[in-house]
Amino acid sequence: MRTAHRRRLGVVALACLLATTATTSATSATTSATNAAPRPRTVPVTVSEGTNLAVAVSPRDGSLVVDLQGQLFSLPPQGGTATAIGADFLDPYWPSFSPDGSRIALQSFVAGMFHIRTVAPDGTDARTITRGEHDDLYPAWSPDGRQIAFTSDRQGGEDIWTVDVRSGAVRRITSAATAETHPTWHPDGRSIAYVQGNAVESVDLATGAVRTVVPAGPGFVGAPSWSPDGKRLAFLRGGQGGRTLQVSEAGVVRQVGDYRDVFPFPPRWRDADELVYGANGHIAVTRVSTGASREIPFSATFQLKRDRYERKAHDFDSRRPKPVRGIAGPALSPDGGSVVFKALNDLWLLPVGGRPEQLTRDGFHESDPAWSRDGTRIAYASDKAGSIDLYALDVATRREQRLTSSPGAEVAPAWSPDGKALAFQDQNAQTLTLDLASGAGTRVLGPLNAPGRPSWSPDGRTLALAVSAADRNQILLADLATGTTRTVEPGPFASLSTRGDDGPVWSPDGRALAFSMDSTIHVLPVDPSGTPTGPARQVTGEASDAPTWGPGNTLLYLNNGRLKKTTATGGHPTDVPVGLTYTRDKPDSRVVVRAGRLWDGKNAVPRTDVDIIVVDNRIRSIEPHRPDRPLAGWRYVDASALTVTPGLVDMHVHQEMRAKYVGDRLGRLLLSYGITTTRSTGDPVYRAVEDREALDAGARTGPRFFMTGEMLEGSRVGWEFARPVRSERQLGLELSRVRELDYDLVKTYERFPFDWQARVADRAHGLGVPITSHYLYPGIAHGVDMKEHLAGPTKWGFAFARDASAGGVYDDVVQLAARGGMPFSTTLFSSGSMLADDPGMENDPRIRALYTPQERQTLHAKVLCAQGLGPCGFLDGNAEQARREVGVVKRLLAAGGTVLAGTDAPLDTMAVSLHLNLRAMGKYGVDPFAVLQSATLLSARQLGVERDLGSVEEGKLADLVFTGGDASRDLAKLADVRMVMKNGRLSTVDELLAPFTGLATRAE
Known part of the structure; x- marks a missing residue:
């Protein structure tokens, strides 16, 4: 229990840490700057x-x-x-x-x-x-x-x-x-x-x-x-x-x-x-x-302190090389001579002290590289054959072998000590083993709640992995011979930092497990069965993730986008330079788009028959159509029978939550439904940074991505993409991560203390970064920028929230949100009831090609629920719930508040759910103009990029959607996407689907 005296001392320690963090320049992200201190203004609301x-x-x-x-x-x-x-x-x-x-x-x-x-x-x-x-x-x-x-x-x-x-x-x-x-x-x-x-x-x-x-x-x-x-x-x-x-x-x-x-x-x-x-x-x-x-x-x-602060700059045009920080799943070779990792949508092999070599060169998804114990092979997951399967790459010859071919996904491989088997996980969060000689798979565990990657004990008898137990991230030990399991605390009342790449990882001699805890690397001494023989000891003092063992006591880990080595006994860490850079994708093109209708995002009524002139990635001009326009040297796009709108924004996604199970389908799916921008509200940080960099570099197909890392949470944690923070010192480490990995957003979650939340808001605003949470008050009185969900889960559970009762929302919520200038995201799970109006959505070619079999089953169940023909899931709602929730949206808008379209996907159906959110708002009385702006201009404004995105205007980025009808009159037409342009690059829906058309069916 922290006493008031200890809390005051912690504040001083945190201030020192933040001062140190603020002076870091060599490792700071390139698009962030230390801005002027926020200028608060007080808004009284009665x-x-x-x-x-x-x-x-x-x-x-x-x-x-x-x-x-x-x-x-x-x-x-x-x-x-x-x-x-x-x-x-x-x-x-x-x-x-x-x-x-x-x-x-x-x-x-x-x-x-x-x-x-x-x-x-x-x-x-x-x-x-x-x-x-x-x-x-x-x-x-x-x-x-x-x-x-x-x-x-x-x-x-x-x-x-x-x-x-x-x-x-x-x-x-x-x-x-x-x-x-x-x-x-x-x-x-x-x-x-x-x-x-x-x-x-x-x-x-x-x-x-x-x-x-x-x-x-x-x-x-x-x-x-x-x-x-x-x-x-x-x-x-x-x-x-x-x-x-x-x-x-x-x-x-x-x-x-x-x-x-x-x-x-x-x-x-x-x-x-x-x-x-x-x-x-x-x-x-x-x-x-x-x-x-x-x-x-x-x-x-109420006296509300609302910050005015300069938002961080986003450079969408520079071709200046930028250092790669999105290093996902690094693994040190058994001899300590090389590191394999994922970055920029491919796998790379880095000789320690040398230059990285690209192991894969394709537009498909790879993840989770793992060395065999003899260092001759690397196992990894990829969707190059249609579904996420496991592959083994011979390091010397570069020959590879496909190891699995089920219609589902297989990820997170871990080699057995003798190299004859792999442990892995599937899309249902089961842990299995694969006998490489016979191809036979055996279930070991699960399904579980988003377990971490398995690690095989050196004697081959036990698997160790992170699991959710007693509201904490603990270590599960599974005896492969008997099938028995037991959980081990990494420390008294402690949690592993995440259930992902943060361990536990078994040492080569079997005497220790390494993991990240309290945002630093710890080593726990164990016996051969994994039973602790003493307390865990901390071996790093900086923000540290993804430990992996080399020879002897060597440990490799990630520190805010940098690879470092240390030993299990601690000591001064050394850098492992990666030397990998990327440049932002920017087309060298000249395009004339003839639009039959243009809804520009700023005016309720579309313009007709206009030419949109796009040079490179920006709109140079918008002019009345000229039949005699010279087109030599220009690409001409005839959209005279179509409507052009700004690209859509989904303001609430957890993009990495299931990305490794969905792979390259994800970005293509989003673009095919006109979504050119997404905003994360909580994701595994290195996967999120890798995704953003790969998309920015054009190495991956998909929307532009405004990312955050793990949600900052209290000592009890449920989601695998939430990070438990237990001390002021650890909070300082997390804020260093925000700065050096260049977050676009910080999200504090349910059990994160409100005084810390206010401190994070002040520090994030100094970096030009907004902060969001599930709470209206006291966050709105202390600088928190936005609230997620009209009514979402809180630390009191699903049954209670201060901003929504059983009977709805009262005027205190409406006035505080509207007059305090705090936008809400919609996340209308009840909008699934709109599928009763359009059940054919589940048979759309985009769904058939780009949804996995599991996702198609989920969408089909939602259709049956909406039609009253099948059971409804925990998060599904009905038409009456949708009507009530949209009633709250209408009241907020009438009071001058802001509501932004967001889905919480993949907890709701990816891509489709955004259109259902918009349709529900329109069906139950929100003006179509306001509905469309909630997913375009207003979202861009909240992202701090209104000068570049959110509307079709001269000088803005060319993010355009081409639909077969006029969405300003019929919101359902917004899903009738024929083409999409993101950052000046045009794709037809067929082109987006092409790599996967027929593959899903063949895989089944």
Whole structure:
């Protein structure tokens, strides 16, 4: 547990680290510059409605404390003007007054875990009551004020515990296999009621006897609260019709009050008959005996610090060579003499101290190179035959052998010590072994949640790999003979940095596992079975990833785009110069495009019959069509029967999440649907940098890519492309990565502390880089630029967000987002319901050629779901959900806010989902002009490239889409792409599909 004193010292250490990072020049990315400090401006926003607000009632004077958007406000009993109290980053939840009114208990995330804290009624004097590497939730005071009951996972499950407020001593109250949550103390102090499943139970504290207070019924229950006389139990019951307030009295349960969107917090008793709670955007008061309800009016003002800062420069035209930083999956040869890696869409072999040699020369996808133990062969994955298969390359002769040929994908090969087998993974996240002599495959593990690459023990008996376990990235050891598995912590309550190329990797002598943890390389001593024989020791002090062993104790790793070597005992690292550069692709061409219609991105009504003059990669002019225009030396494109629009932008993708399973199809698919720009909101960093550089160099076919690395996350982590950050020092390392790998965006994720988020925003803005997250407040008050999803997952889970309740969004969210200038991305998973209007989309030639068999199955299931002919997936929504979500979009736009088109692909269907998002907005009432701008000009503006992209104007980059209809009148026509031009290079859809046309069918 970090104390306040240690946190202050950490801030000083971080400041020193940032100062050092800021002075680094030789290794900084070429397009970033250290800009002037951000210039904040304060924007006051006053609201009179609240989304998912919580209320606490003082037993002293009836005054209220309200948790509104994560900010505490005090309010007189009768309502009126609220006063902000408490620290900006207190991050409170579930507030409740002590019986004497002297303290307020909270569930607070201020230290990076949920713990119970108390504050004075004015929000000052914060005290930490519980501590540890676990979550303590839902505080409830004992009647005498000496204890607080809460839910905790400190013993692995969700049980009821109590803590002595003065001593901090804890006691476990329940220990059932099921989850027990939302405790409330009976007024006599002898029992605690809680939610179990969809019922309310009570445990006798003296005997441990459990009885049912509210029997299980339809829908879910939550937030029980005993009346002061112990005769009534108020609670919430929810279902598809909303969430209502219920009261159980003498065994009879009835609804009280007429509200259908009661917010998910305990209703607070003012006396034995009157309840105060949040509902339908208001503070509600209901008299239980009569059911009469009224509302307590309030107004609350937020002070938002919104940064003005110079965005980082993007040079789209220079042909100046740039150093390659996107080195993916490097592997040191067993003799230590060479490194194989992926860069610029090919595999390279680098003699240590020499110049890199290109091993592959094609437009197809390669990944995951791995040396055989004798150093004579390199295994890797490629889609050159249509699907992602494994190949073995003889290093001496350069001859290669295709090892797999299934219609699915095989990736992440690892050689057995004797060279007779490979371990690998497939598109279902299964780990298998392949006998090279017979070609027989054997499943070892899985499917798992995005495991890391396997590593084979030197004795051939065990596989080690990174897995998700207990909300952390841990080491799984699989015994190949017995099939048994076990997990090992890399350190106490620690995580591997990612589940990808960050290890664990077995040393040649079998005595150690190397991995990245806390963003540096560590070595864990182990016995032959992988069992640790001591604690892991840190061997690097800089941002370090992708360890790989050479002879003896040699370790190769990546430091912010540079290869370095060290030893397992530490010491000063040495550089391994790569010497690889690339130049930005820029066509030397002169093109005249005759457009029958041109929707330019700035005007609602298209122009007709114009000539778009493109020289190299930019639009020189747009003129009325001239039949007599001289065309000698020009390429003429007759689009007189087509509509030209700006290239589309998908503002929310995780492009590398499944790229290694999809390969070269991905970029071609996106372009074939008119998407010429994508923006990552979280990806494995080196794969993302490699992708951006390969696309910029023209070595890969696909949209231009605005990348970020792993999402910055707290100590608990779920996604493989999130990076757990546990200390201020590590945060400094991550910020060095942002600068030196030239991020286009920083994303902080669900459990990243808000005070760190504000610090990251300030530092990123100094580099000209925006920051985004899943949260509206307090990020909007401390410089965060954008919010992802209209309503997305949070650290409280899918069931709760401060910006969307069961009944929708209230005016606080709308006003804060609009007046604070924070755009939202759409990510309308419910737009899959649009497939009912156009089920033929799944039979489009682009889908048949460029979707993998697994992706086609997923899309087909979505069509059946939309038609009501099959089950729906977890993320699928229906037409009514789409209507409601687009209603939020309309309200945001009407208030002056900004909504940008994004999909969360590949969690949603790649490419198709962007068109479904746009169609859903149009179908349910957003003006088509606003819909189109959400995927063009407004997205370019948010990316900071409005001068170059987002509209068809003189001087801008030539990113154009040619469609068979007028999308300004019919948004469905936007998917009827015939040709696409990106950066001045024109491709027909048939040309994009050609390398894979027929291959998928033959592979099946």
